[in-house]
Amino acid sequence: MRQALWQTHPHVGDPKKTWLLAILTGVACVVVADSLVLQRSPDLSGGFFGLSPDTREYAAMIRGEPAAGPFAHRLLVPLVARSLPLAPLPALALITRVSLALALAVNFSTLLACGVRKSAALLAVLGFAGTVRGLVLVQNLYLVDAASLLAGSLMLQACVVRRADRFGVASVVGTLVREDALFTAPTWLMAGSRRRGALILLAAVAACVAPRLWGPPTPISVPEDLFRWGTVIKAYFAFGWLWPAALLGLVALRVQRRAVWAFAALAGAGSLLSCLLAVDTLRVFLPLAPVCMLGVGLLVDSVREARWLWVTWWLALLVAPLVALPNLLLGAPADLADLEQWYAAQWPLIVAGHAVGWTLVAATARKLQVR
Numbered sequence: 180m181r182q183a184l185w186q187t188h189p190h191v192g193d194p195k196k197t198w199l200l201a202i203l204t205g206v207a208c209v210v211v212a213d214s215l216v217l218q219r220s221p222d223l224s225g226g227f228f229g230l231s232p233d234t235r236e237y238a239a240m241i242r243g244e245p246a247a248g249p250f251a252h253r254l255l256v257p258l259v260a261r262s263l264p265l266a267p268l269p270a271l272a273l274i275t276r277v278s279l280a281l282a283l284a285v286n287f288s289t290l291l292a293c294g295v296r297k298s299a300a301l302l303a304v305l306g307f308a309g310t311v312r313g314l315v316l317v318q319n320l321y322l323v324d325a326a327s328l329l330a331g332s333l334m335l336q337a338c339v340v341r342r343a344d345r346f347g348v349a350s351v352v353g354t355l356v357r358e359d360a361l362f363t364a365p366t367w368l369m370a371g372s373r374r375r376g377a378l379i380l381l382a383a384v385a386a387c388v389a390p391r392l393w394g395p396p397t398p399i400s401v402p403e404d405l406f407r408w409g410t411v412i413k414a415y416f417a418f419g420w421l422w423p424a425a426l427l428g429l430v431a432l433r434v435q436r437r438a439v440w441a442f443a444a445l446a447g448a449g450s451l452l453s454c455l456l457a458v459d460t461l462r463v464f465l466p467l468a469p470v471c472m473l474g475v476g477l478l479v480d481s482v483r484e485a486r487w488l489w490v491t492w493w494l495a496l497l498v499a500p501l502v503a504l505p506n507l508l509l510g511a512p513a514d515l516a517d518l519e520q521w522y523a524a525q526w527p528l529i530v531a532g533h534a535v536g537w538t539l540v541a542a543t544a545r546k547l548q549v550r
Contacts, residue, residue: 197291198284204301205283208308209276212317217505219319221268227505227515234271234321241267248397252390255355256323271321278325279316283308285332286469290476292339293434299483302496303476309500310471312417312464318504327357328468331446334363335469338438343367347379354386359466361387362449363442370438410454417464418471419499420536425474427544431481432473443470461518482546488539495532495539502532 223229236250240257260270283304290300307313316325330353337346346367353360364383368376391397415422432439446466453463482488505511505521509528515521522529 197297198288200297201284201287202280204287204304205280208283208305209280209317212308212314212500213276215500215506215508216314216318217507217511218317219321221321223513226513227511227517227521228513230321231319234268234319237271237321237323238267241270245395248391248395249358251394252387252397253323253355253357254390255352256326268321271323275316275320275322275325278329282325282329282332285329285336286472289332289336289339289469290473292336293432293473293477295476295480296483299480300476302479302492303472306421306475306496306499307418307468307472309496309503310418310421311461311503312468314500314504315461323357324462324465327353327359328465330356330360331363331466332469334360334366335439335442335473338366338370338442339435341435341438343372343375343379347375347382350379350383351386354383355390358387359449359453359463362452362466363445366438366442366445369441369445370435413461414454414464417461418467419503420533420540421471421475423537424478424540424543425471427540427547428474428476428478428481429470431477431547439470439473443467446470478543482543485546488543488546491539492543495536499532499536502529 217228219228219230219234221230233250236246237253237257237260240246240251241260243261245251256271256274260267260274263270263273265273286307287300287304290303291297295303316328330349333349334346334353337343337349350360350364354364361383364380365376367379370376418425429440429443449466450464479489479492482492500506501508502525504518505515509525511521
C-alpha cells in the first residue's frame with residue numbers, strides 16, 4: 180500500500196513499523212489458533228477429525244495424479260505445493276499457515292487505510308480469526324481456502340486504494356486458486372469503471388474457463404438438506420453475531436463506499452449461490468470474510484471512546500473462539516462424527532456466548548444512535 184495513503188491518517192505512524200505490526204498480528208493469530216484448535220489428522224479417515232475428500236483430491240494433484248472436478252481446476256496451490264521439498268500434506272499445511280497470516284495482515288492494513296485505529300483493526304482481525312469460519316481454516320490445514328482468502332483480501336484492499344491493476348491481478352490469481360474469486364471480479368465494473376472493469380472480468384472468466392476446457396467435468400447437484408434449518412444454522416455460525424456487527428460497521432464506511440458495497444453484495448450473492456452446489460455450508464461464506472473484518476473494525480472504532488463498550492468487545496472476542504470449534508480447553512472425542520454433535524454437548528456455553536455477543540452489538544448500535 181502506498182505510504183502517501185497512510186500519511187492521510189496520523190494515527191498510523193511509521194509505515195514500516197505498521198506493516199511489521201500487521202504481519203506479527205497475522206502470525207500471532209495463526210500460532211494461537213494452531214495451538215488451541217483440535218485439528219484434522221492424516222491418521223484418521225473418517226469423522227470430523229479425519230481427512231476430507233477434498234484433501235485427497237489436492238494431494239493427488241500434488242503427486243501428479245488425476246483429480247476430479249472442481250478440484251482439478253484449482254491449479255495454483257497444488258502447483259506451488261509440488262515445487263516445495265515437502266510431502267503433499269505438509270506442503271498444503273505450510274501454504275495454509277503462510278496464506279492465512281498474510282491475509283490477516285492485509286486486512287489489518289486495509290482497515291488502517293479506511294482510517295480505523297490500530298487497536299480497533301487488531302480487534303477486528305482477532306474477531307474474525309476466532310469465528311467458526313476463521314478457525315476452520317486452521318482446523319483443516321489441507322485445503323486451498325486460506326490462499327483464496329488472501330486473494331480476496333487483496334481484492335478488497337485494491338478497491339479501497341483504487342488500484343485497478345492490483346485488483347485485476349488478484350482476481351486472476353484468486354480464480355486460479357479457487358473459483359469463488361470470480362464472484363467478486365465484477366466489482367470494478369459495478370464501481371463505475373466500465374473499460375477496466377470489463378477487462379478485469381474477462382481476464383478472471385478466462386482464468387476460470389481455461390482449466391475446465393481440458394479438465395474433468397464438475398458434477399453439479401443441489402444438496403438434499405439445502406432448505407432445512409440445519410443449513411440456516413450453519414450459515415449463521417460462519418460468523419455468528421459478527422454478522423450484524425459487520426453490517427452496522429459498513430454503514431459507517433466513508434472510503435470508496437460504492438466499490439466496497441459492490442464487493443460485499445457480489446461476495447454475498449456468490450456465497451448464497453455456492454450453497455446450492457456445496458455441502459459444507461460453513462465454508463462457502465469465505466468471500467465475505469474480508470468484508471466482515473472491515474465492518475467489525477469500523478464499528479468498534481466508532482465506539483472506542485466508550486471505555487466499557489471497548490473493554491467488553493475485547494473480552495467477548497477473546498472468549499469467542501472457545502465456543503466456536505472443538506479445542507484443547509473444552510475437548511472433544513476423537514471419533515466425533517460432525518460439528519453439530521459437539522455443539523449439542525456444549526450448547527449452554529454456546530447459547531450464552533452468542534447471547535452476550537448480540538447484546539453487545541445491540542448496545543453498540545444504541546450508543547451510535549445516541550451519538
